[in-house]
Amino acid sequence: MSLEQASAPGPRQTSFAVGESLPVLRRQVSQAMINDYAQASGDFNPIHVDPEFARSGPFGRTIAHGLMTLSFVAQMLNEWTRGAFDECGEVDVAFIGPVFADDTVEVSGMVEELLLRDGRSVARIKLICRVGERDILAGSAIQPLQETRKA
């Protein structure tokens, strides 16, 4: 199987519209999920997995890994682009708020601008990542447009 064939089935978008909303992805986070992520990633920083250590830290309790939240963003972008994000997407984010156990993280985005980059049309997406009214992550994604092949 080639890399191209590995893509998700179905047509990919060949155009984006400014103002277009991206799908919403929700993930309920638990301490068990944070622990599983620590196991999967090898990141056992006690701020994530050791309640006693975390009590004396800046948040007073354990927090989820920022990269786990970013993985939710990537899932949403892959859903929207049918896997094209994995191939040529880009994100640039700041982790501005903690995610605690029992939070429900909601991830989405909006196409903010279409521009040319390295001779290619790309969409710049404002990312939205919240727990309730609280912002968790601020930043943007860049997604090149799939080129249509001419016969």
Next chain:
Amino acid sequence: MTQFRRYDDVKVGDIFPAAPLAFVVDDAVVNGFLAATKDENGLYNGTDGARRAPSMIASVYLIDLLMARRSPPGGIHAKQAIRFHRPILVGETLSIQARVVDKYVRKERPYVVSEFEARGSDGALVSSGRITSIWGRDQ
């Protein structure tokens, strides 16, 4: 016992690790990551031979990379920029290395900024980016 590095000892231009880190994208790593992040996208099922890995498996190899800095526990991942250059297949071995490009103290928090590259066994760029961390308290 791990010898942690003090913030004052971190220098712009430091390369870590000294030799690129080899990261094997195997089924166990991919399955663990997909399960932990509740990612059930059929993209990664690999039903006809080769199997594609999620690009954000980067969040696993970046931890291996960051551990090579020997920062003390309690540090915080403040910012992340990452660009994916091509898809990854399960079975590939990636070669990863980073360089400290900036360090500064802001609001009494010690920051370290590093740029990294991950390359496939063919030498082609798989991902690249920038990590901004708040250094853990010196031990």
